[in-house]
Amino acid sequence: MSIWDWVVLFGTLGFIVIYGVVKTRGSKDIDGYLRGDNSMKWWTIGLSVMATQASAITFLSTPGQAYEDGMRFVQFYFGLPIAMVIISVTVIPIFYRLKVYTAYEFLENRFDLKTRTLAALLFLVQRGLAAGITIYAPAIILSSILGWNLNLTIIIIGVLVIIYTMSGGTKAVSVTQKQQMAVMMGGMIIAGIMVVRYLPDYVSFGDAIKVAGKMGKMNVVDFSFDWDDRYNFWSGITGGLFLSLSYFGTDQSQVARYLGGKSVTESRLGLLFNGLLKIPMQFVILFIGVMVFVFYQFNQPPAFFNEAAKNKVYATDYAPQLRQLEAQHEQLFNQKQEVVQALTTAVQQEDETAIAEAQTQLASIETASDKVREEVKTVVKAAVPDTETRDTDYIFISFVMKYLPVGLVGLLLAVIFSAAMSSTASELNALASTTVVDIYKRSFRKEGDAKHYLTASKLFTVAWGVVAIFFATTASLFENLIEAVNIIGSIFYGTILGIFLVAFYFKYIKGQAVFIAAVIAEAIVLYCYNFTDIAFLWFNVIGCVAVIVFGFVLQAVLGEKARK
CATH class of the missing domain: 1.20.1730.10 (Sodium/glucose cotransporter)
Known part of the structure; x- marks a missing residue:
């Protein structure tokens, strides 16, 4: 700088x-x-x-x-x-x-x-x-x-x-x-x-x-x-x-x-x-x-966007492997240049047949390029074990x-x-x-x-x-940082929202019932996060609905003793 x-x-x-x-x-x-x-x-x-x-x-x-x-x-x-x-x-x-x-x-x-x-x-x-x-x-x-x-x-x-x-x-x-x-x-x-x-x-x-x-x-x-x-x-x-x-x-x-x-x-x-x-x-x-x-697509991208981590690899015995993979990555990029230019021309001429052909070729090259990038990450991890190899968060700042x-x-x-x-x-x-x-x-x-x-x-x-x-x-990187913050929020927000919605709109449900319902709902969300593949955005719905449903059930079970 x-x-x-x-x-x-x-x-x-x-x-x-x-x-x-x-x-x-x-x-x-x-x-x-x-x-x-x-x-x-x-x-x-x-x-x-x-x-x-x-x-x-x-x-x-x-x-x-x-x-x-x-x-x-x-x-x-x-x-x-x-x-x-x-x-x-x-x-x-x-x-x-x-x-x-x-x-x-x-x-x-x-x-x-x-x-x-x-x-x-x-x-x-x-x-x-x-x-x-x-x-x-x-x-x-x-x-x-x-x-x-x-x-x-x-x-x-x-x-x-x-x-x-x-x-x-x-x-x-x-x-x-x-x-x-x-x-x-x-x-x-x-x-x-x-x-x-x-x-x-x-x-x-x-x-x-x-x-x-x-x-x-x-x-x-x-x-x-x-x-x-x-x-x-x-x-x-x-x-x-x-x-x-x-x-x-x-x-x-x-x-x-x-x-x-x-x-x-x-x-x-x-x-x-x-x-x-x-x-x-x-x-x-x-x-x-x-x-x-x-x-x-028109300028050679790095094989790995975290340049500082890549420079550490150059100082290790893994440097020849990394340079070989970078050469392969550059070769694939050079192959892609002709196809990208063909796609651009086809787009300008609105030639759908040429566009489809270029898309097919690009998909093949992209697959090969992604494979090389994964191999680069493997080498980086082997050379510098404490380095985070997912480089998505470095793409924009690397360009800057x-x-x-x-x-x-x-x-x-x-x-x-x-x-x-x-x-x-x-x-x-x-x-x-x-x-x-x-x-x-x-x-x-x-x-x-x-x-x-x-x-x-x-x-x-x-x-x-x-x-x-x-x-x-003491923290370590998640798979993607912006997702990490939203995942953490989604684990807890649904339960909190459920408590507030009950407070605003369901006067029948009282304190004892909603408290127990919230504890159960949070346990369900934590189970979903750890043991299912449900997309994290749905945790907000699951936690919220669970508080409301269990609140009604528990209020009915607890009855008059809990009506305060």
Whole structure:
């Protein structure tokens, strides 16, 4: 990286941290620290909600996901706009009327303390794990790309977030996320424009889209139904709906964003703003990944995208094997060039016969190329056993580091750091809020004054930050980072959502019944995760429905004794 890239990177990060500290310093009580004095406008809420979702994993993994699997991941978000409407109509007015600090306070009013505590603990477990992954994911890739020590990178990200989150609480998280969102989307759009500009002169933007489509990457909507298929219209519109209802309606990292609104109307508009723009935002990020795929049809891609790991192999006895496989990979790419150019010409001439012939040839070459890549991964694993060989998450950042001009590299790295800081800040703030309000204040220190709870909130913010950093330093990569976060959420969200839906809509079911039902539902979801091949999005439906069904059954069995 050039000096200007470093200036852009640290200048952007420094501005965000200082801005967050200066604009929000001096919270006098827990209301200002945890609810931001209810001063947020709808556009701040909307951008904050979007930025909370848009972790570094989004910008690292999503383009790689599209590179390998096409656009179909966008279906994951199809249920989100419906969820935004439901939450705006039903959930927000209740939370405002009760003047709650966290979503789980409502559960004690409706049921009892143990149900509130159970829901809070489920949230703390899943969000605590997710916070570690949120830090770890960009850190392991950035440390590899920049040559930094992994643990040092994790600590830098974690400490930067802790500083301004502890200083200003919810308001600091929300106001800094506006700047972070501008950096994130601005940087990604510029990267997308650059990818298209780097295509050969004879390949127009329209040609690139058509070539991507003929190579199976523009698979935006799939109406086929398959329980084991993670991404299709039906899993997105149902499982995605339940996941979004859980995330935005019961996850404190999101609830805190709109509880800080000036009014019910501001909070509703903020959520609807998110519902309107989230799918286009994910579409753009996925589309950039598809364009990177098209770019690499005309430019030699690496046989293994994690260059730092590959360089370690060169220093071992496995170097000759790796170079031999890379030569095979390059030879296959050279064979593919003629076919790709033939496909492009056929697309431009709308010659379906030639298109079909080129597709068949490309499929054969791609199969051979994939086989070589798998052999490369085997060699890398043998040479450097502790290296993660799935390189999907390195695809986009590898392109950035190799092809983008001076300054833009620093900006794209700032995008990844900003996204990591943004989502982690929301998580730490939510973890601290839930710990203080739902656990510490309710069950351990009931009579403290406002200053005591403010201090406790800041200390728990630091404590959860340390926990997240520690977990990040001991974590290992999942198969795909963006899937990892959603899998963790899906394991817990369905049960939590079931508890809340019972609380909102099924007055017949009381505290004892819903508590036992939630424990059973969570056990069922954990069984499904460990012993079945059911796609993870369905866990949200299974957990939620199980809570409701078992709640009705148990209430009938427990009868009048449980009607309180």
